[in-house]
Amino acid sequence: MTNPWWIIGGVLFVLLNAAAGLIWLERRMLALWQDRYGPNRAGPFGILIVLADTLKLFFKEDWIPPFADKVVFVFAPAVVAASVLMSFVIVPFAPGIVVSDMNIGILFFLAMSSLGVYSIVLGGWASNNKYALLGAMRGASQMISYEVFMGLALMGVVVMSGSFNLSVIVEAQKNVWFIFPQLIGFVIFLIAGIAETHRLPFDIPEAESELVAGFHSEYSGMKFGMFFIGEYLGITLISAMVVVLYFGGWLGPSFLPPVIWFVIKTFAFIMLFILLRASMPRPRYDQLMEYGWKVLFPLSLLNLMVTAAIKLWLSTH
Amino acid sequence: MFSLLRSMWLIFLHMFHKRDTYQYPEQKAPLPARWRGRIALTRDPDGEERCVGCYLCAAACPVDCISLQATEDEHGRRYPEFFRINFSRCIFCGFCEEACPTYAIQLLPDFEMAEYNRQNLVYEKHDLLINSQGKYPGYNYYKIAGLAIHNKDKGDAQHEEPPVDIKSLLP
Numbered sequence: 325m326t327n328p329w330w331i332i333g334g335v336l337f338v339l340l341n342a343a344a345g346l347i348w349l350e351r352r353m354l355a356l357w358q359d360r361y362g363p364n365r366a367g368p369f370g371i372l373i374v375l376a377d378t379l380k381l382f383f384k385e386d387w388i389p390p391f392a393d394k395v396v397f398v399f400a401p402a403v404v405a406a407s408v409l410m411s412f413v414i415v416p417f418a419p420g421i422v423v424s425d426m427n428i429g430i431l432f433f434l435a436m437s438s439l440g441v442y443s444i445v446l447g448g449w450a451s452n453n454k455y456a457l458l459g460a461m462r463g464a465s466q467m468i469s470y471e472v473f474m475g476l477a478l479m480g481v482v483v484m485s486g487s488f489n490l491s492v493i494v495e496a497q498k499n500v501w502f503i504f505p506q507l508i509g510f511v512i513f514l515i516a517g518i519a520e521t522h523r524l525p526f527d528i529p530e531a532e533s534e535l536v537a538g539f540h541s542e543y544s545g546m547k548f549g550m551f552f553i554g555e556y557l558g559i560t561l562i563s564a565m566v567v568v569l570y571f572g573g574w575l576g577p578s579f580l581p582p583v584i585w586f587v588i589k590t591f592a593f594i595m596l597f598i599l600l601r602a603s604m605p606r607p608r609y610d611q612l613m614e615y616g617w618k619v620l621f622p623l624s625l626l627n628l629m630v631t632a633a634i635k636l637w638l639s640t641h
Numbered sequence: 642m643f644s645l646l647r648s649m650w651l652i653f654l655h656m657f658h659k660r661d662t663y664q665y666p667e668q669k670a671p672l673p674a675r676w677r678g679r680i681a682l683t684r685d686p687d688g689e690e691r692c693v694g695c696y697l698c699a700a701a702c703p704v705d706c707i708s709l710q711a712t713e714d715e716h717g718r719r720y721p722e723f724f725r726i727n728f729s730r731c732i733f734c735g736f737c738e739e740a741c742p743t744y745a746i747q748l749l750p751d752f753e754m755a756e757y758n759r760q761n762l763v764y765e766k767h768d769l770l771i772n773s774q775g776k777y778p779g780y781n782y783y784k785i786a787g788l789a790i791h792n793k794d795k796g797d798a799q800h801e802e803p804p805v806d807i808k809s810l811l812p
Binding site: 358 | 652
């Protein structure tokens with residue numbers, strides 16, 4: 325058994341660097357899909373733009389508006405990055421490479437990712453700014469619409485594998501990935517995951533074309549940087565969770581080590597997130613709520629019940 | 642749902658399209674001949690400066706970035722004593738070029754005028770004068786308008802016709 329501190333340090337190092345690298349990747353990919361080049365000057369393929377961006381963020385004035393609620397204003401950006409990083413505790417990257425292999429993995433993930441919305445609501449509220457408050461309100465309404473069917477969609481996987489433990493769930497996909505029996509659950513979870521990360525097309529709390537910058541309108545410097553990093557960590561988290569729950573996690577042909585398979589699959593979903601941002605229009609937030617409660621919620625319930633019924637039928641015959 | 646997937650696929654295909662970007666410092670965008678860029682004072686075919694110091698450009702300028710002082714040489718020929726354009730104010734509208742009766746002031750297809758020091762954007766006459774006739778080669782204002790010389794008014798000299806009376810309605 326390796327020293328757990330190595331795993332914790334390694335996961336933190338890889339994740340934070342990946343989140344920074346995603347800034348470059350997203351700008352390059354969006355540019356490619358818009359017939360541009362994107363940042364291509366600093367360093368090979370422009371990858372040092374990440375360094376320049378980070379330095380710029382560090383040297384920006386770290387300004388707290390005089391009308392803001394100062395304690396909450398400072399506290400809110402930390403919540404988003406911390407809650408997403410905490411969610412990574414339960415993600416199994418490869419056999420044995422997991423920070424904490426707890427038997428309530430999925431519940432812990434749901435709890436931690438739900439905490440992330442506090443940063444939006446608190447940040448928007450503490451900013452004392454009408455656009456920030458509108459963004460926070462939208463964030464809250466979006467959260468109550470996607471959290472329910474997100475949890476229910478996951479329950480299909482739990483029923484099939486009989487465990488909340490993510491390592492057990494991955495092992496249960498030895499024969500067939502859960503994408504095939506749980507296709508509806510996968511689609512619903514992916515939609516909920518996009519809403520969870522507040523990415524286009526569900527970047528309703530941010531909505532820079534409507535609300536300046538939504539809940540983080542008043543933030544600057546590294547406080548904004550925390551929201552920024554939190555968003556990219558969230559993309560990585562949802563991609564990793566999709567891979568673990570529906571695409572067999574580290575499983576794959578043995579010519580590559582398991583962790584490489586995990587990274588490849590996660591990367592594919594990160595690219596899907598960026599492609600979504602490049603191609604999707606943003607719905608109104610009442611449309612998202614209506615769609616969530618009237619379509620996806622019954623669908624996920626139905627998915628759960630059918631899965632449970634088939635499982636019961638198979639176990640009795 | 643299908644249209645969303647279709648648009649995602651179409652946008653994915655854009656990855657393989659031709660880029661629209663000019664990689665600027667190495668690869669320059671083609672500027673049209675009438676591009677309104679840096680302002681220059683042109684010369685007539687004899688190499689003399691065309692400007693007669695009429696102040697029409699300064700009057701036409703909407704941002705008041707042109708300042709000049711007219712003076713006369715020993716033959717009574719008007720020319721600007723100084724001619725100063727503040728390019729940090731200039732909006733490159735081209736009104737000065739339209740107002741100029743002698744085609745002296747012209748806007749050239751050149752926009753690379755960036756400076757670290759703002760004061761360097763104030764161009765004096767020797768910065769503005771170019772050794773070229775600009776867009777109107779062969780045009781010489783005084784060859785067309787005539788010029789009064791010592792003892793002889795316009796049109797009085799040999800092989801000259803009196804100038805048209807532009808104030809009269811008679812043909």
